[in-house]
Amino acid sequence: MPEMISRRAFLKGSAAAACTVAASGLTAAASTSPSGQQLCTLLDISKCVACEACVDACQEVNADKYPQPQKPFPKMYPSRVPVADWSEKQDVRDRLTPYNWLYIQTADVEVDGEAIEVNIPRRCMHCVNPPCVKLCPWGSARQLKSGISVIDPDICLGGSKCKAVCPWHIPERQTGVGLYLDILPSLAGNGVMYKCDRCYNRIAEGELPACIEACPEDVQQIGPRDEMIAKAHALAKEIDGYIYGETENGGTNTIYVSPVPFEAINKASEYGKGRPPLKQAADSMASANNIVAAMAIAPIAGVAFAAGKLFKQTQKNA
Amino acid sequence: MTTAATISKPDPGRRYLYLFTMFFLALSGFGQMPIFKRYYIADIPGLGWLAKFYITHYIHYLGAIILLALCTYYITEYFMFNIKKRKLTFSGYFNTAVIFGLIISGLLLVIKNFANYHYPNSLIIFLDLCHISLVMLLLGYGLYSLISKKRWTTPR
Numbered sequence A: 001m002p003e004m005i006s007r008r009a010f011l012k013g014s015a016a017a018a019c020t021v022a023a024s025g026l027t028a029a030a031s032t033s034p035s036g037q038q039l040c041t042l043l044d045i046s047k048c049v050a051c052e053a054c055v056d057a058c059q060e061v062n063a064d065k066y067p068q069p070q071k072p073f074p075k076m077y078p079s080r081v082p083v084a085d086w087s088e089k090q091d092v093r094d095r096l097t098p099y100n101w102l103y104i105q106t107a108d109v110e111v112d113g114e115a116i117e118v119n120i121p122r123r124c125m126h127c128v129n130p131p132c133v134k135l136c137p138w139g140s141a142r143q144l145k146s147g148i149s150v151i152d153p154d155i156c157l158g159g160s161k162c163k164a165v166c167p168w169h170i171p172e173r174q175t176g177v178g179l180y181l182d183i184l185p186s187l188a189g190n191g192v193m194y195k196c197d198r199c200y201n202r203i204a205e206g207e208l209p210a211c212i213e214a215c216p217e218d219v220q221q222i223g224p225r226d227e228m229i230a231k232a233h234a235l236a237k238e239i240d241g242y243i244y245g246e247t248e249n250g251g252t253n254t255i256y257v258s259p260v261p262f263e264a265i266n267k268a269s270e271y272g273k274g275r276p277p278l279k280q281a282a283d284s285m286a287s288a289n290n291i292v293a294a295m296a297i298a299p300i301a302g303v304a305f306a307a308g309k310l311f312k313q314t315q316k317n318a
Numbered sequence B: 001m002t003t004a005a006t007i008s009k010p011d012p013g014r015r016y017l018y019l020f021t022m023f024f025l026a027l028s029g030f031g032q033m034p035i036f037k038r039y040y041i042a043d044i045p046g047l048g049w050l051a052k053f054y055i056t057h058y059i060h061y062l063g064a065i066i067l068l069a070l071c072t073y074y075i076t077e078y079f080m081f082n083i084k085k086r087k088l089t090f091s092g093y094f095n096t097a098v099i100f101g102l103i104i105s106g107l108l109l110v111i112k113n114f115a116n117y118h119y120p121n122s123l124i125i126f127l128d129l130c131h132i133s134l135v136m137l138l139l140g141y142g143l144y145s146l147i148s149k150k151r152w153t154t155p156r
Helices: A007-027 A053-065 A161-165 A200-204 A210-214 A225-239 A262-268 A286-290 A292-317 B012-030 B053-082 B090-112 B121-148
Strands: A039-044 A103-111 A114-122 A141-143 A149-151 A172-174 A192-194 A220-224 A242-244 A254-258 B086-088 B153-155
Touching: A039 A225, A053 A103, A053 A210, A103 A262, A114 A254, A149 A192, A161 B053, A210 A220, A220 A225, A225 A242, A225 A254, A254 A262, A286 A292, A286 B053, A292 B053, A292 B090, B012 B053, B012 B121, B053 B090, B086 B090, B090 B121
Parallel strands: A039 A254
Antiparallel strands: A039 A220, A103 A114, A141 A149, A172 A192, A242 A254, B086 B153
């Protein structure tokens, strides 16, 4: 069994939410930690041997969530609208696709003259304040109280804004499936966006995410975010390692601890579509959220200007 | 004190500020949907920013700040200077109600964008639809008002 913060407590805390999820499916508050915090995963990548047991488990457990597109696809207008079809390439495992929500990134890193192979399970980071959810123009992406970001395939129109605003461009589109087919298939929408939902339904039923349960090396742990961060720091101190995910994009619920610097991993890895780098990522939502204080001040300013006008008028008429 | 002194005259500068603000609010608001790139509008020189979601998001917030200040200014000014001299027309009530609805739904969406605010997605969809429907109503009625020269207030 994977090492984790009080699995019994974790499962106990999940039981109540399990009842809810049974009743309301996707709408479940779905399993916050017993302390009410978001659930966070900690990945000790020094343990990962790239066996891909997690990838197999993810595909097996989530197969019924994968898209089943209708073909032929509706003709898109204008013609620049790209068709994204992964239905004939469902066996692709070396990148993120609508049929592969987790892949293993491998890098041969040289540190102080020593060659080290690092393997990193890559999937959605499940940000603390996820821009994919917050900026979805249609409400099809949402965040559960557990911190899990989920895209509802019954509502998503496949506009891919979630991918554009994600610092890691994680969600992947499949054309020919979803609600857009029933609205204006040629003129609006383009399928459904897919990504890791961290097995929210299994968590709500008191089970572990498939990737964690299947891992023979206990690479991942799951627990309340504060505890996972404390563990990450302890582990980093122990192995003289490096942490990624604690502060990126304002904080995520996926914390990697690596024995080698992430800059070195980035230099040694191949990146491209569906293979995001572990880059520095500023808090995407911060710039707009930071000016909200001005929204509170704006009405006061409006009243003050009007009062100033009254004062000037009174002075003039005196 | 004369009557003329107590009635606040419409200020063209503020009127243009209101129209300018509403124009950019509507443009940046529609920019929240991935449509400007798809339909080549962002390809028009000078409009590339319409396809950049974080920029349109930020501009929408800036517009909302100016709109909030303008609204409270106009309301306060109306009660301080004009309430005894002028009354709201149907257009005035209609526009005020629609803008009020836009502000409330917008503020709820702003709150949603902070960390640890988890709205049910039925509420998010309701707020999104409400916000876009109200702005369409405001734009449509604004066009009608422009053509038929409807005013917000009229002398009592």
